[in-house]
Amino acid sequence: MGSVSLRLNEKDDKLIRTYAEMHQMDLSSFIRQAVLEKIEDEYDLALFDKIWEEAKSEPRYTLEDVEKELGI
Numbered sequence: 001m002g003s004v005s006l007r008l009n010e011k012d013d014k015l016i017r018t019y020a021e022m023h024q025m026d027l028s029s030f031i032r033q034a035v036l037e038k039i040e041d042e043y044d045l046a047l048f049d050k051i052w053e054e055a056k057s058e059p060r061y062t063l064e065d066v067e068k069e070l071g072i
Helices: 010-022 027-055 063-070
Strands: none
Touching (some): 010 027
């Protein structure tokens, strides 16, 4: 298992430790979860951007167009 060292000022250290305690998590688990969530968020955003660019060339329909087409 790997190990990571993190240098924090006193204020940040207290904030992070307090937040982890409030959520009944040990510091290592909290930091691991936070980092993995950040990576997942960035991956999701990159995937969204890719799909959005691909979808730009596809036809789009307004609600009115769909209602008209369906005879609603």
